[in-house]
Structure formats: C-alpha cells, structure tokens
Amino acid sequence: MEKMPLVSVCTPVYNGEKHIEDCVKAVLRQSYKNIEYIIVDNASNDNTAKIIENYIEKHPQIRVYKNQKTVCMEDNCNIAAQYCSDKTKWIKYAFCDDYLFPDCIEKMVEVGELDDKIGIISGYRIAGNIVTNTGLPIDQNIFSGSEILKNQILRKLHVASSSPNTVMYNKRVFYDLKGFNRLYDHSDTEIAFRILDDYKLGFVHYVITKSGREKGGGEAKSVLSGNKILEYLDFGYKNINKYKSITLSQDEINYLRNFYSNEIANFIIEKLASKEFQNIKKMIDNAPDEIKKDIRKLILSSPFKYIKKFMKFIFR
Secondary structure, eight states: TSSOOOEEEEEEESSSSTHHHHHHHHHOOSSSOOEEEEEOOOOOOOSSHHHHHHTTTOOOTTTEEEEESSOOHHHHHHHHHHHOOTEEEEEEETTSSSOOOOOOOOHHHHHHTTOTTTEEEEEEEETTTTSSOOOTTOOOOOOOOOHHHHHTTTTSOOOOOOGGGGEEEEEHHHHHSSSSSSSSHHHHHHHHHHTTTTTEEEEHHHHEEETTTTTSSSHHHHHHHHHHHHHIIIIIIITGGOOOOOOHHHHHHHHHHHHHHHHHHHHHHHHTTTTTTTHHHHHHHHHHHHHHHHHHHHHHHHHHHHHHHHHHHOOO
C-alpha cells in the first residue's frame, strides 16, 4: 500500500449525531486502505463528539479536531483540508449525511493515477432514486477540462459538481486554488469550474456515492430561494471571462442568455404566486440588464403562457 498514493478522507460535521456513525463505518469499510481519516467537529452541541470517540482507540487512522466556534460549511471544509498530511495526494470528502460505497476511493484513485494532469475526479451518484452525473462516453475515463467546463457552463452537462462528497480533489490543485470560496453556497461547483479551467477531469463509470442532502437540505433551500440561479448566473455567466481555456461563440452566449432569462422569468412567476416578494426583488436586482430586458420581452410576448403558469403555481 505504500506504493499507492495517500488519500485524506475529510468529514466536516456539525450536529451530525443522526448520521455520523454510518459515515464513519462507510469510510472504514473502504477497500482502499492507504488513507488517513480527518474529522472536524464544527463545535457541535449534540452527541456527535461522543459517537466519534467510540472509534478513535480502535482505528488509529482517525484524527479528530474540534473548532472553538461554529464556522460556515465552506470554511470547515477548508479547515479539514489543512489538516491533511504532507504526503497526501488526494482529498476525498465524506459528508456525514451522504454515503461512500466500499470501492469508491479505490476506483477514484485508479482513474486519478492515469494522468498527471487530472485535477478532479467524479463518478455516478445516487440522488434520491435517480442516478446523476450521466452523459459522458462510457469508454473514456479522462476528459479535457476545458471541454467539460464549457458544457457545464452551457448547462448541457453536470458531471463534476454535484457535491464535494461526489468528487475527489488533487490536493496540490485544491491548495493552489485556495479551496472553497465561502461567498458561494454552491462552492463545489465554483471550484470545479476553476479546476477544469486548468486541469483534466477523471471520471469513474460506476455508482460510487449516494447523496442524502436532496431531502429538503441546503441545496433544496437554495433552489427554492433562487440562490442557485443567482450563484450560477454569477460564476457561470456574468464572470465568464475569468475562464481562460474556453471561448463562447455569439450563438452560445445568446443560448446562455436565453437559458437564464427563461429560468428567472419562471422563478418570478412562481414566487408571485406564493407572494415571496423579497426573493423576487433579490433576483431582479442581481440580474444583468440584458437579461431583465429579455424577461420583459418573454412575458409581454406570451402573456397567456405566463398567466397559465401563474395559475398552476397558485393551485399547487
């Protein structure tokens, strides 16, 4: 195993007493054994610490740290990464309410070691009853980062940014890019975009993770509030020029502009029906001027279409 790269598995956790034991067991069941396991307790006030203590003596690869005060999730993820060994090559997050299948890390390392330019590794995951991250050629494991980045920005693929639990990061690349950006709830997507701008994607054509956060968790709240649209609009449209490896044609820019105009128009109609005026104001205030114009045109050109949608949301 000494010839295999060291993987640091990181579990940032806050009040995870319902799930932390299952998470720890899943990590300890990994078929890949050259791992260190880092758990960072984000100043939990439930039984998380007590549950973790039951495993420390029997499993010396587990190292536990506790924050003096609770920080945001992105900061806690970055803190966990800073505890990684100097010998670590790959960082694998294991969120306590998600799940790693037993061969997850083994299969990811196998793909990651195929090319020195791989900066991020992904694979299929189960979200609810759906297998996600599909769409890539099944006979290929290494992909041009710029190609994947462009298709993710154009919303034609979503294969490298479902959750930090779904991917594995090259530690050197993760450190160079300063980790997750605390300005974004969807910081996993934002850092994936930055990695893909300079590095290749490795992809495992097996279901290797399961997400538990689709059940009314943070991502669901972000969708309902419109925050997901706003964040993707920021790092996937308004600031698109920061990506140096891709160039969008005028047709592609128009496609993207039309995509967000439709997304925001539908969001506004839905929130009008539920009288969520603050969310509407936030969305309009942060939309670029050209998209605001498109939204007006969309609604005025097809008023009955949007009236019908409004009534549908009312009855729902």
